[in-house]
Amino acid sequence: MWRLHQFPLCPFSRKVRFTLAVKGLAVELVHCLPWEKPEGLLALNPAGQTPVIALDGLVIADSSAICHYFEETVERVPLLAGTPEERAETRRLTAWFDHKFYAEVTAPLLSERMYKRLYTRTAPEAATLRTASRAAEMHLDYLDWLLERRRWLSGSAFGLADVAAAAQLSVADYLSGLQWDGHEPARIWYSALKSRPTFRPLLGERMEGLPPPDHYDKLDF
């Protein structure tokens, strides 16, 4: 069985886990905190980051490389479907959530509300949280705009952009970084994802010592 090195609030591990579930693949989870620089992780991935997936000596690091690998080797539920132009739009939006949303929302929330609470035991910076909150609002507006025009993020079919977005949003939501009020299109889309048996199990996991808000794993939020 594939072994995935990850931790519960790693958004890129969530993207890979959601992809694996959609593709119908079982995986053994290895709990791994990159900031502790565990030797096992560095031996598998010199970048020192989660996720890394391994099986019988084959090692794949980087969520984009991992998701493309399973997209190319498992036909079930294509996540990069359609024409090259449609795939370009899926990849553009996947990159939007992997990099822009992560840098502006998820990363500051992880730093201020997870790392400081659990590791350095210091208070979060209010100014950083305010900036992340404004960015989150902008991203939810953009989600609304897209979902008023399309059933799924990059078009008529569920795909990798939805997976990447759900992964980032679910971590931001766990860390109380999203205000869903006034974002009906985004809320309806996220509610549909939350009810999926391929995504739902992720919402049951907890980072020890850091509980999520009450609405976090509820379908009605």
Added chain:
Amino acid sequence: MWRLHQFPLCPFSRKVRFTLAVKGLAVELVHCLPWEKPEGLLALNPAGQTPVIALDGLVIADSSAICHYFEETVERVPLLAGTPEERAETRRLTAWFDHKFYAEVTAPLLSERMYKRLYTRTAPEAATLRTASRAAEMHLDYLDWLLERRRWLSGSAFGLADVAAAAQLSVADYLSGLQWDGHEPARIWYSALKSRPTFRPLLGERMEGLPPPDHYDKLDF
């Protein structure tokens, strides 16, 4: 003809331009500075970043989406060749240079040595430059390590990882961020790239008011 919105020191635009040249495609360049938030750029790419490429109403944003699009639509010189496992390694290393090298080396150099010099007219932070310099040294060591084992970065064939790495390194080198002494494998590999007619023209371009060091476009450096 495709129109590419870019600026001379945008490493992701360089990655796209090198890819287009390798694929044998001509492109019209549109000079575009993202930090000035030009309306034309925002209309094409809500993320507000270069590169964006457009032709007859088709718009593709994000260097990864653009490179995959041309890889899928132009057969000449495959940049993601081989087995799914070999492609995973190419994608891992492409992500390494696109994200890790960029965050640790190119982005701080662009901020301290380009943006502050040309726009805010303030002095660069010495501590930031020292950190970037240490990171650059680590990345050159990693390049050496890879190139002692492989002809090209991700294996026996030239591919997208070489393109992505050359794009980042050339911008870092323009900004005097690389010390090549003691990095023979990396230097030989980069020298081979510098001599390619598909890459060489990029090295002739200048950012106005910001000259590169003398060795920058020389094959012997």
